[in-house]
Amino acid sequence: MVFFIHRTGPFAPLYQPPSHAPLLQVPRNSSTQRREEDKETKRTRIIAMAEQNQTDAGRHQEVGHKSLLQSDALYQYILETSVYPREPEPMKELRELTAKHPWNIMTTSADEGQFLNMLLKLINAKNTMEIGVYTGYSLLATALALPEDGKILAMDINRENYELGLPVIKKAGVDHKIEFKEGPALPVLDEMVKDEKNHGSYDFIFVDADKDNYLNYHKRLIDLVKVGGLIGYDNTLWNGSVVAPPDAPLRKYVRYYRDFVLELNKALAVDPRIEICMLPVGDGITLCRRIK
Incomplete structure (x- = not known):
């Protein structure tokens, strides 16, 4: 369902503030018994989440709607779940x-x-x-x-x-x-x-x-x-x-x-x-x- 066209020309993205905070903070485990493969699995998961977040942010910049949410997918969820079904x-x-x-x-x-x-x-x-x-x-x-x-x-x-x-x-x-x-x-x-x-x-x-x-x-x-x-x-x-x-x-x-x-x-x-x-x-x- 179309609600705005993509922002181009004079309506290009205005400003996308950078995120300096870590995307996910994993509590340190003091146990010396933690296996290295578990650490590597967790590290891989964090990197994947960071990459997905950057992808979402990039996509959001290209969308012409006026939402301040970083994730366009999340904004679409709000629209399609609670706004559009109830819109007169x-x-x-x-x-x-x-x-x-x-x-x-x-x-x-x-x-x-x-x-x-x-x-x-x-x-x-x-x-x-x-x-x-x-x-x-x-x-x-x-x-x-x-x-x-x-x-x-x-x-x-x-x-x-x-x-x-x-x-x-x-x-x-x-x-x-x-x-x-x-x-x-x-x-x-x-x-x-x-x-x-x-x-x-x-x-x-x-x-x-x-x-x-x-x-x-x-x-x-x-x-x-x-x-x-x-x-x-x-x-x-x-x-x-x-x-x-x-x-x-x-x-x-x-x-x-x-x-x-x-x-x-x-x-x-x-x-x-x-x-x-x-x-x-x-x-x-x-x-x-x-x-x-």
């Missing part, structure tokens, strides 16, 4: 449609879509916002999770991409929950913040847009989300590049946006108005629960 048919249709788009790497991964869908049900979300829509996979996951009278304010600078997925969203019968606004989100948010009736009115806000404005979004969204509500910032591990050394061979756009992601992560970690949890789901998502 409209989400599957939209995922496969988006996979054909040249910028498909921008979409929310299937496992993250499943996570968002369950999270929204757990917190009984009703009034939500999404900044950065693309073709609408995460938007559809949200709309399916909300009650019939739930609402999503969705903003993106590109209506064309949104309209690619809109027929699927309409077929799912959830388009009435969505108010789509085309254009930059910051001016809209500024107007919303001015009106105090909007303060604390959102149960959940998902941000997957321009990383250089994440902190600008946070300054405004913290007033709009209710106390006890959640803000989710996507891509906060930026394909693992947040731990890349200074001389790592990163693409220009990766290096540029990485600095903003690092700045956001530092700011969220010390913000006394929120509790945070950074999860290695998809490309990394940080959940912020407003506490005051």
Whole structure:
């Protein structure tokens, strides 16, 4: 089952951190009676495991999905065991449609879509916002999770991409929950913040847009989300590049946006108005629960 195309050209692997830890530590046996052939058997097994690990890591670099797992086989196991069998048919249709788009790497991964869908049900979300829509996979996951009278304010600078997925969203019968606004989100948010009736009115806000404005979004969204509500910032591990050394061979756009992601992560970690949890789901998502 295809969910992303292989990453080539501008979507080549961003950063693959090296592993310096031993793959397997074998406890020393102090007995002088251990036979040399047993040692050799164990040594052979360790070498074989190391070689397999390197093979898995190499294969993983060639795959265009946004998983931080070192083993592509393990990620496929997660998808095929718990994600794809439970994925609603409209989400599957939209995922496969988006996979054909040249910028498909921008979409929310299937496992993250499943996570968002369950999270929204757990917190009984009703009034939500999404900044950065693309073709609408995460938007559809949200709309399916909300009650019939739930609402999503969705903003993106590109209506064309949104309209690619809109027929699927309409077929799912959830388009009435969505108010789509085309254009930059910051001016809209500024107007919303001015009106105090909007303060604390959102149960959940998902941000997957321009990383250089994440902190600008946070300054405004913290007033709009209710106390006890959640803000989710996507891509906060930026394909693992947040731990890349200074001389790592990163693409220009990766290096540029990485600095903003690092700045956001530092700011969220010390913000006394929120509790945070950074999860290695998809490309990394940080959940912020407003506490005051």
